[in-house]
Amino acid sequence: MQTAKTLKEYRKELRESLDNEFLREAMDKFATAYPVSRANAFRGLDEKAMIAEVADAKDAAAKNMDALYAQFKAEAEKRGVKVHMAKDAAEANEIIARIAKNSNCKKIVKSKSMTAEETLLNHRLEDDGLEVIETDLGEWIIQLRHEGPTHMVMPAIHLSRYQVADLFSEVTKQKQEVDIQRLVKVARRELRQHFATADMGISGANFAIAESGTIGLVTNEGNARLVTTLPRVHVALCGLDKLTPSLNDALKSLRVLPRNATGQAITSYVTWITGANECKAAADEKKEMHIVFLDNGRRALAQDPLFSQVMRCVRCGACANVCPVYRLVGGHKMGHIYIGAIGLILTYFFHGKDKARNLVQNCINCESCKSICAGGIDLPRLIKEIRARLSEEDGAPVEATLLGKVLKNRKLFHTLLRFGKFAQKPVTGGTPYLRHLPQMFMKDHGFRALPAIADKAFRDEWETIRPRVSNAKLRVALFSGCVQDFVYPEQMKAAVKVLASRGVEMDFPMDQSCCGLPVQMMAERQATIDVARQNVMAFDAAKYDYILTLCASCASHLKEGYPNILAGQQDMAGKVKLFSSKIIDFSSFVHDVLGMTADDFKGKGEKVAYHSSCHLCRGLGVVEQPRALIASSGSEYCPAQEEAVCCGFGGTFSMKFPELSKELLDKKLNNAEATGATRMVADCPGCIMQIRGGAEKRGSRMRVGHIAELLAENLK
């Protein structure tokens, strides 16, 4: 559970996680094993279509939540169940405590329920003097340790077998051996007595099917079956988001949920409970059954035009499984109660902005979660939106406001950047890096060398280097982005050389400015909108076949982000649509549009590794083109481990969380160097800034640059 009050406190906690060697090793193993088992589980299936079906079904159910609740209640009550509605966590807990009291229950066995974690149900019941025993193995372990879960599906993933053996030794008052198979058997035996003697069983629900008043439970251990069978009273606590009209819709989610959660085609048990079943422990041999639906903000969320998609979450935990930040810091630091990307969002809505304020900063915007979400939720976008809301509600930090103000005025921004090259003189020592940053800037940032501002910006050279082309078949406008304009103009020049070799006519509209992603990451909503308008207006998109950028982050922001950002601007509707439709990244343009092949290049056989930038491979879905181009350039492409895992830059993220950025960068460099490559290329100047800075700092023999430079050097 994340409770730090300030970013400083939060960063201190993050450092503690980074120092936890067992956690780091366990998380690394998981992070590399999960994508393989997930891919196996989806092999031969149309994953995207399956996810889209879940999204559609859940969207429809969310819209219809009230009617589905009414139908469910009527059907379940026909079958002897009492259905309750709780407006918030406290009311849900109160209802369940009252049921326990009225039915004279003393001992309660529970199967896993994230919803009960959300309401902190156990605390309330224990305050009433009830004995509550978690029976899911992982939940039991963390209950005994008085901790919250660190994963929605594997709650005790942060603990080692040694810790569990010690814990079980305490519980049984017998020395237990450190052997997982035997520890599991100890739990089997120890918990069986509690099933046998409990008065009440509490479960969650993965589905609530309205047409039959049925709840569905998806489990592996079999404890939920005992919890819902043996005690005379059963209470199911269920979020309103679990309502679904029919078995058909439930089966659609069931096809994706276990595959996404644990790489299983289905869990060992899926249990469908309709009505108050036979129960020989009850006086009338009939179970006393209650279903408590929890609102806690869900009904309002379901009506929110943007955030209603949160209701699609099936609680598979996959957004944590693939999150590079979760991998570093674990669930106690990557969530309050709900964990991972969805956890950052749900914390804001279910547990309030005080709990969410620091957490939502801890997203590197790599889009890994979005690419695997079982409900197709645009998690990174929602996280950025929450940052913007928090910043509007609470006021933004000075640096964000300042950057926002500067970016809104393109001329001022570019003047400051030009001025930078004079101001930096004392710290570059004549090299392309900032060598002697004052201590106040360097603290925690020493893991990479930061680049200096170039002597001459690309925009200032454009008129002199611009190729004069006649009878061009293709007209392209260049969007440089700030980094390539002012820091790495040589990357732009390389691209110009490659395009010119094929007779492409190029323009560089001078009114273009920063794409605006950095201010969006810093939650400056108005500045984000203003620079988006500025850029769309700067390009007369109709004049060009393509608008080309060498920056994957810019490309993804211009193409996917702008239509959302400018959605409310009537006068921009047609313009932004046209603008975004023309955006293309460098590798796709050269490979797909120009169709350049090995015939165009003379190779030197250099060994080249590739970093697959987040916003290229996930943001734009560009995967094969750059790899094919490396090979075409006459170089030897050397595949590295985890090519598509974030390099740790994340724009402003690396400034806010340098300790996390460093860890990700180290992994990236280690994996690339292990291939024996002497050069590494990427499609994004931000990634290059990060990786090159790290390579420089550790004295790596690997050169790091843009793929355009590799191609330009090897042109025939």
Place this chain on the structure above:
Amino acid sequence: MSATNDLARLMREKAEAVGATVVELKNLKEAFAYALDVCDKKEACQLLVSGCEEKLSDKAEALCETKQEKVVAAPNLSEDEYAAFSALCAERGVKCIREGLRGHLAGIDIGVAHADMAIAETGTCVIDSTSEELRLSSMISEIHMAILPKSRIKATAFDAEREVNALINTGTPRYTAFITGPSRTADIERVLAIGVHGPLELHILMLED
């Protein structure tokens, strides 16, 4: 016919992939004999309810001692079938029950049940578990056996949907189970362990029909 065999093959492949044992038998008579053969073979640990070999707290230890003899439960057999099966059990000195499962919460050796249908693509048995006795026998048995006529195997959950709906939505209380392999967990260090709270083994007895 060949479609049935294709489904049976897929069912076997998927069920075995998640640790189930699949056997193909001619008829119910063979199924009963198979169940008792398995029961005989597990003799070595007959007095050990799984977990009892471990060092336990006094209270949990006490539960271990309640189990004295081998017990087989078969709550959803028809009258005739149950009569035949319990006679076979008696021959082999095994106690056969179909009710009073709550008296055996420490565990029974084998639970035998007719499956209503199966879903081949996931290796799943669908069992109407509305009877509490049947439910318990599939939960507290160390080895659970599902008798499945090959003709009852569907390709996907959606192919089974209409019939599953007929099980769960009758207007009266129902408890319906999808069972795929034995009980499992990976909650400690993500290491797979079989038999947490449910059966240690699942045997699917596929019958010609």
